[in-house]
Amino acid sequence: MICSDWAWVGVQVAPLAWLLLGLLGLLRVNSLRFVAHGLFPAGAVVGVILAVCAWRALGAGSCATVLPLGLPDLPMHLRLDALSAFFLLLLGSVAAAVSIFSAGYFRTGEGTAPGLLSLQYHLFLAAMAWVLLADDAYAFMVAWEVMALASFFLVTSQHRVPEVRRAGFLYLLLAHLGAIGLLLCFGVMQGGSWQFTFDAMRAAHLTPGWASVAFGLALFGFGAKAGLVPLHAWLPEAHPAAPSPVSALMSGVMLKTAVYGLLRVSFDLLGAPTWEWGAVLLAIGLFSALFGVMFAAVQTDMKRLLAYSSIENIGVICAGIGLAMLFQGTGLHAFAALALAAALFHCLNHALFKSLLFLATGSVLHATHQRSLGKLGGLIRRMPWVAWTTLVASLAIAGLPPLNGFVSEWLLLQAFLVSPALPLPFVNMLVPVGAALLVLASALAGYVMVKFYGVIFLGRMREPQLEQAHDAGYFERFALVALALACVGLGLLPSVLLGRLNATLGLLVGSTTTAWGELGWLRVGAASHASFSPLLFAIGIVAVMLGSFLAIRRVYHGRVARGPVWDCGYPWQDARMQDTAEGFGQPIRQIFEPLFRMQRHLPSPFDAAPRYQVTVEDRFWYLCYQPVVRWVDTVARTVGRLQQGRIAIYLLYGFVTLVTLLVLVL
Amino acid sequence: MTLSALLTQAAAVVTAAALAPLLVGWVNQCRAWLQNRTAPPLLLPYRTLRKLLHKDAVLAESASPLFRAVPYVVFGCMLVAAGIIPSLGTDLPAGRAADAIALVGLFATARMFMALGAMDVGTAFGSLGARREMLIGFLAEPALLMVLFNVALISGSTAMPVIVDRLVAQGFAVNPSLAFAALAFVMVLLAENARLPIDNPATHLELTMIHEAMVLEYSARHLALIEWAAALKLFNYACLGFAFFLPLGLASEDTGPTALLLGATWLAAKLLLAGAGLALFETLSAKLRVFRAPEFLAMAFMLAVLGLLTRLLFSGGVA
Amino acid sequence: MQLVELLASLLLLLSFAMLAQRRIASLVNLFALQGAVLAASTVAVAASAGLHHLYYSAALTLALKVLLLPYFLRRLIARLDLQWDTETLARIPMQMLAGLGLVIFAFGLAQPISRFGHEITRETLGIAIAMVLLSLLMMIGRRKAVSQVVGFLALENGMVFAATTATQGMPMVVEFGIALDVLVGAVILGVFFFQIREQFDSLELRHLETLKED
Incomplete structure (x- = not known):
């Protein structure tokens, strides 16, 4: 037990500290320097503390407390266990990076006053932490609504623009529809006891029919927040409207709170998920993944593209969870642990690389005042820091080894590979085919990322004013580099995190995967079944690259001359003749x-x-x-x-x- | 890790690097014969590589450091891939560190860097080639992975040495699903290596090309590495096909250099035949329109999935 | 045993090839090939189960479906000048996808049925059902009359395959009867084609739509 430990104290204090920082912003509402160089870095420190505490709490049992807050006779319950610790880790680490970035990002004269923005921002962070800590439906819903409202105000910080107001309204509407679903879900789950603590819900025995109803309501409620198709409509509207750090937080963390909720309800509160739920979630997840990535491929606005890509990633995560439910429902606990590990790992991955990508679009937006892909290009020469860190995130999100995106893809594919063992006719034939769809989605993600990265950063500049673009400031660079390093580190040494994840897996599916192997190795099943060492893999590639580079230098020479681009005999080529975002989307549109x-x-x-x-x-x-x-x-x-x-x-x-x-x- | 394992490992990498240009030369020669042309010398690819390496590199003015890194990355990926595919023997230590899924990831990494490099210079052709390459890639990758799933399900492992060992251990028992997988694999091989009917390796006509459009801007050592990597890719795919569908003569664990030599002989024989077969196929077939290419690859994908299904059917749904 | 499975897979593969084939002349070749594989599989079943009457059935298949009907169809194509005719098929991948769905359906369908059968049945019955469904799908997707007939004949192939593997062949009399039926059917359809073409100057079946009463 860790209840007397500093980790538990830290986890409780961190949201309060954020709240305090937010309120401090009200002292000097219009002072950008105070907010940017005082509050946001302090918020980042709180994020780091939260992440460290959560890391320590991960795998150290659970701890609960009752806060004398709220209505009479309705105190708020808080609880920290392995599941919430994992998501708090995610929240803390991403919030730290985003806060540092925000310190250099926000400028005056853009919508909401800085002090107010800081209040909303820190309230948003605190509310997300409370969502993860809440141990009764009442606290959960209050935190959930605060989170929704704070993010709504953040999305509409440029509220003088009509489209932004429209996007904000759509977001609020869907958030509330989802909240209704959750309210009803909790109403079903209390199971006649009229006790709304999560403990009472765990103890309540629902008939399979009512349990399925509760699951359906939870799927609707959390699906609306996570952006599962067809409840995804707000994502591509809200993300372009919101300031980039906010998009990063919403996409990186807030969507994951919905995943957390889904896991909490289906694996913990409802007890044992049935395989039918898993099949439904798997189907929805795979469809969302394919749908999201196809739409991402045809977008011309960089933030919309990323928003659709978030739908894809949430789809992948849900497919993993669905697969875990399928295994869990049929008694294959070890396989369920594998699938769930993949899903959880992908949660963290997506939080890291997607927030990096959103932050990078923020830097690009500041430097060029352009969101449309058709008017960018060649920025790698003007913004090398942003460009190289974005390259890491793009490769990671495309699921390329040895970065972190590949690890979760690998784990998930391994889970799909054992799915013929499902003792269900039809299903055991359909599920392996699902792997094909998953791979198709991830291959398409590669296509999307080549488009995203190539059109923004590579090639020649499509507009002359891009020559004036400047690289990101020091705060922003720091955040981008930190996130990129996290992507690489998590990719090279996944077993460090996976080893800790065992506690979460044990809590949810009652089985752990002990075979993650020593440092840098991933092992699944028996020794000869499957193994992968990203570290050795990366060393191999780098060694060959360096070797060939040095060998060529040594044996031959390194002379380089610069010349004009070869024009294929047509000297009037200009930068506008490069493939645009529309052009890159054309094959997908056609197919x-x-x-x-x-x-x-x-x-x-x-x-x-x-x-x-x-x-x-x-x-x-x-x-x-x-x-x-x-x-x-x-x-x-x-x-x-x-x-x-x-x-x-x-x-x-x-x-x-x-x-x-x-x-x-x- | 024994000495013989290290030997097998080193031999696999060195053989791949050394023989890959020869395979390309052999295919070109066969094709010239079949088309009643005077064949180019068998060793021409080596001479081209030497010539290119000696030259001074010319970079486009708009090329960024990424552009210069791409040839090394692509070459690195292909050589590492050669290290994990059991081409001579199955006692590959690297096969533990990277399995079949990682192999697909390696190919995807190389492809993505090629496409990024092509877009970097900022010409219409480069980005056109990049787009088409990614188009082919995103359809070919799932098909390839489904083929790998097929063999992985048969052998209950994704580590390639284990897969091959178990396939060999089954003897020459014909697995029905392997027939589908093999067909799908050949289709993916053709598409991924820019061969007919998807791309014409012999043309520099802008509008018909995919691979060539992407490498227009490379010169000298960069071009040499790219060409070498392309040859390695063909070699790797060929070896992958042999390992799964024709695992004859592979040296197994703890065997000495003689077994490796035997394996090399077998490999040479298989490559001779496969190269000639490829040339014959390319002579007989015509290039598809670019928008028929997705259809072609969708077919490969379906075949691979069909193989998977028959596998599941014949194994009673339980692996 | 293994051989029967392999041949069954080949039959399925050929069904898919027919589904994706645009050229009518090649379609007939594929049909002939399918017949040959069918005959081979009948022989394999006969050999493994030791049933002599299946040899006759195989011979009948060989004679009718590999030699006679393809010859007849090829002559028909030559007479109607259709060698280079292609179907204007839209979205072959879509059809393939639908086919894949049907295969999963058929395999799932066969799982409970095959519990009653003996060893050979278990797997091959699924393939036989899939063949029948795929042939139907092909007939739905085609516009040209000749390819519809080929689809019909392929459907019959699926039936025969189901019969040989599931119940180890039908009584000889029934089999002869069916063979005769198919032959006569094909001949009648051939005659019919000439009539259609004389009437409409084309073998596109959509012209038949004008025949309905308004």
């Missing part, structure tokens, strides 16, 4: 045409100023959202007829209602 809702505008031969335009839209918007909107609109209009504007009529309504109720009671 997966039925998925997209496309409107193409082609120039006629007689246009004096020919323009080609293509807009790609999401079919789900028209299939799922528009009908609901129309229906709500109709209902609202019908109800609107009641509104007459005369007080007497309103009094009449009240009177009639009262009388009707009395008659019913009679």
Whole structure:
């Protein structure tokens, strides 16, 4: 037990410290220097402390406390166990990096005043920590709503722009729909005891039918937050609207709180997940992964592209969790541990590289004032720090060895490889095919990342004003380098984290995978089954690279001359003739045409100023959202007829209602 | 790790690096014969490499450091891949450190760096080539992985030496799913190595090319490394195919240099045949339109998945 | 045993090849190949189960499906001048994907049934069902009359395969009857084609849509 340990104290104090930092911002609302150079670095320190405490708490048992806060007779319960410790680790480390970055990022004259921004920002962080610590439905929902509201205000920090307000509204709407789902879910889970502590829910015995209802509601509620298709509509709207550090936090951490919630409800509170839930989640996850990455491939706005890529990664994580449920539901606990390890590892991976990518887009945005991929290019020459760190994240997110993205992909594929052992006909044939979809999604992620990185950083500059772009400041560089190093480190030495994860796995599936192997090795199953050593692997590649480089230098020479680009006999080539984002998306648009809702505008031969335009839209918007909107609109209009504007009529309504109720009671 | 293991390991890497250009030369020669042309010398690829290495490199003015790093990365990936594919024997220590999934990852890394390098200079051709390469890649990668899944399910392991050992141990028992996998594998091989019917290795016509469009800007030692890496890739794919579908004459664990020599002889024979077969196929077939390429690869993917399904069917759904 | 499995897989592979084949002449070749593999698999079953009447069945398959019908179809194609005709098939990958779904369905379907059968049945029945479904899919996807007939014949191949492996062949009389039926059917369809072409100047089946009463 660690209840007397400093780690437990640190975990409790950290959110309070964040809250305090936020409130301090109100002292000097308009002073950017105070906020940027005082509060944000302090917030980063708190993040580091939280991460260290969580790391220590990971695998050291659980600890609970009751806070004398809240309504009378409804105190708030807090609890730290291996699952929340893992997600707190994720929150602390990403928050530290993002806070450092924010110290150099925010400028005056952009929307919300700095002090207010700091309040919202730190409140957001604190609320996420409380979500992870909450041990009763009441505390959970309060923290959840604070998180949603704080992030809503952060998203709409540029609230003078109409699109930003629209995006914020959409986000708030879906967040609340999800929250309703969660409320109902907790209502089902208390199982007639009317006790809303998580302990009571663990003890409640639900019939399989009610348990499935609870799971469905949780899936809806957390899915809306995580951005599972078809509840993903807010992601591509909110991320471009939000400031980049906020996007980084939302995509890197907030989506993971939803994953945390899903795990908490299905594995912990509801007891044993059934395999049917797993099948559903696996299907949704795989579909989200493919859907997200295909849409990412056709985006032309860099932050929208990353938002769709987040949908993909959440899909991958959910596929892993679904697979774990399938195994768990059929009694294959060791396999469930493997799949769940992959999913959890990918959570942390995604938090690291996606926040790096979002932060990098922030730097690019500051340097160029451009979000559209079609007007960027060649920035590697002007912004080397941002470019090289982004390269690491791009390679990692594409799942290339020996970076961290590959480790989770490897683990997940290993889990898929054992899936023919499932004792369910049909399912044991379908699930291995799911691996094919997963690989397709990850290969497409490579395509997307080549597009993202190549169009922004490589090639020639598509606009002349990009020559004036400047590299990121010292704070920003520090954060980017730290995240990139984390990606590399986690990729090279995954067993360090995986060894600690065993506690979480033991808590959730009751089985641990002991075979992670010594430093730098990954082993699954028996000795001859599968093994992988990213460290040796990386050493091999680097050795060959260095060897060939030195050998060529030594035996031959290293002379280099610079010349103009070869123009293939056509000397009028300019930077605009490079492939654009639209061009890069074209094969995907063509191959997966039925998925997209496309409107193409082609120039006629007689246009004096020919323009080609293509807009790609999401079919789900028209299939799922528009009908609901129309229906709500109709209902609202019908109800609107009641509104007459005369007080007497309103009094009449009240009177009639009262009388009707009395008659019913009679 | 025994001495013989180290020997096998070193032999695999050295053989790959040394023989890969020869394989390309042999295929070119066969193709010239089949097309009634005077064949280029068998050793021409080596001479080209030497010539390129001697030359002064010319870099485009807009090339960034990334561009200069790409040839080394690609070459590094391909040579490491050669170290984990059992080409001569199965006693490969590196096969423990990187399994079949890592091999696919290696190929993907090389491909992604090639594409990034092609986009770096900022020409229309480079980015066009990069886009097409990634298009082929994202379809070929899942197909290749499904092929690997097939053999991994048969042998219950993803470590390549183990896979091959177990396939050999089964004797020449024909696994129905291997037939599908082999066919899918050949299709992936053709697509990934820029051969007909996806890409024409002999052309420099802008609009038909994928691989060549990406390497337009490289010169001298950089080009040499790229070409060598391309040859290595073909060699690696060939060895991978032999290891899974034709595991004859591979030296097994704890065998001496004689077994390795025997393995090398077998390998040479298989390469001779495969090279000639490739040349024959390329002579007989025509290039597909670029937008037929996804169809071709989708077919490969389906075949691999079909193989997986038959595997599951025949094993009663339990591995 | 292993041989039967291998041949069964080949049959499935050929079904997929037919699904993806655009050229009508090649389609007929594939059909002939499928017949040959079918005959071989019948022989293999006969040898492993020691059933002599299956040899006759194999011979019948060989004669009818490898020699006679393909010859007839090729002559038909030559007479109708269709050697270089191709189907305008859209989205072959989509059809393949649907085919894959059908295969999974068929395999899953075969799992409970095969529990009652004996050893050979277990795996091959799934493939036989898949063949039948794939042939149906092919017929749905095709527009040209000739390829529809090939699809029909391939369907019959699937049935025969199911019969040989699941119940070790049908009684000889039934088998002869079916063979005769198929032959006559093909001949009638051949005659029919000439009629269609005389009427519409084309073998595109969509022209038949104009025949309905409005």
